[in-house]
Amino acid sequence: MPRLSVWAVRLSLLYLLAGFTIGAFILVNKGVGAYPAAWRWFGAHQEFLLIGWMGQFAIGIGYWVFPRYRGNHRGNPAAAVLAIVLLNIGIALVFVSTFWGLPLSLWGRTFEAAAALSFVIYAWPRVKPTGA
Amino acid sequence: MPTIVRWYVKTALLYLALALGLGILLAAGIWRAALTPSYWHLFIVGWLTQLIFGIALWMLPSFTRERPRGNELLSWAVYVVLNAGLLLRAIAEPLRAVQVGAAALWGQALVISAILQWLAALGFVINAWPRVRGPRRKTRQGGA
Ligand code: HEM
Numbered sequence: 001m002p003r004l005s006v007w008a009v010r011l012s013l014l015y016l017l018a019g020f021t022i023g024a025f026i027l028v029n030k031g032v033g034a035y036p037a038a039w040r041w042f043g044a045h046q047e048f049l050l051i052g053w054m055g056q057f058a059i060g061i062g063y064w065v066f067p068r069y070r071g072n073h074r075g076n077p078a079a080a081v082l083a084i085v086l087l088n089i090g091i092a093l094v095f096v097s098t099f100w101g102l103p104l105s106l107w108g109r110t111f112e113a114a115a116a117l118s119f120v121i122y123a124w125p126r127v128k129p130t131g132a
Numbered sequence: 133m134p135t136i137v138r139w140y141v142k143t144a145l146l147y148l149a150l151a152l153g154l155g156i157l158l159a160a161g162i163w164r165a166a167l168t169p170s171y172w173h174l175f176i177v178g179w180l181t182q183l184i185f186g187i188a189l190w191m192l193p194s195f196t197r198e199r200p201r202g203n204e205l206l207s208w209a210v211y212v213v214l215n216a217g218l219l220l221r222a223i224a225e226p227l228r229a230v231q232v233g234a235a236a237l238w239g240q241a242l243v244i245s246a247i248l249q250w251l252a253a254l255g256f257v258i259n260a261w262p263r264v265r266g267p268r269r270k271t272r273q274g275g276a
Pocket residue numbers: 020022023024025026027030045046049050053168169170172173176177181245246247249250
């Protein structure tokens with residue numbers, strides 16, 4: 001597995017753990033009402049799991065397994081690296097925005113959209129018949 | 133496909149059908165608010181996350197040659213607690229919302245469900261983490 005995939009997949013595993021922990025925390029509170037402030041974590045729950053876990057895991061695995069170019073290489077990784085960096089900044093900004101109510105969600109979503117675009121640009125030519 | 137992977141993937145497929153079936157009830161306006169969290173989590177946890185768990189178990193670089201999938205017993209335990217936790221939630225959350233039976237009992241079921249699902253994530257990460265790695269350098273053994 002290339003280093004970029006190792007980073008992306010490991011980050012996604014951390015988001016999985018964080019997101020499930022938060023989800024469990026909110027669910028326990030829903031069940032017994034012990035700590036209503038748990039709902040403050042709701043935005044983080046969705047963000048960490050949808051984008052941080054599933055979105056990022058798919059990017060990491062895609063970078064690893066998509067058909068390679070002739071000579072068995074994955075092309076210039078710059079746009080893919082940029083995607084992972086932007087995605088994680090975006091998630092952090094959305095988290096800060098939902099958790100502390102700071103007006104940063106527009107920035108966060110913009111970083112995430114830029115990350116998506118960057119990965120699409122990187123991955124597009126790799127989605128091709130194997131060996132082509 | 134190894135047996136354990138087939139269990140994960142086939143169970144995930146059942147959740148896909150179950151979640152989208154529940155979507156019909158939502159669209160028909162039956163228990164809509166009560167069923168919404170179940171609908172989403174059956175789809176996202178039962179189908180997507182469980183599918184990812186199963187395929188990752190199968191496709192990630194091997195742990196060792198003798199134990200390619202790491203601690204398989206742990207992976208079976210993850211399978212059990214993930215599904216027990218998710219099903220418990222899918223039953224308790226809507227019934228609690230529509231006030232069928234004792235709310236306190238359903239509330240406690242939600243606590244158990246939360247712990248079970250959390251343990252599933254923990255177990256999966258423990259097993260997957262060392263398998264997320266670069267290629268091993270080949271070592272020469274016995275002059276082969
Ligand atoms: C990949 C996994 C997951 C994703 C992507 C996810 C995503 C979401 C989303 C989108 C919602 C809002 C849905 C709605 O409006 O009902 C939600 C709600 C919630 N999630 Fe998750 N979730 C995941 C796993 C979990 C787990 C494992 C738990 C508990 C152990 C959990 C606990 C909750 C709770 C308590 C709510 C609030 C339900 C309510 O509205 O009362 N989630 N989640």
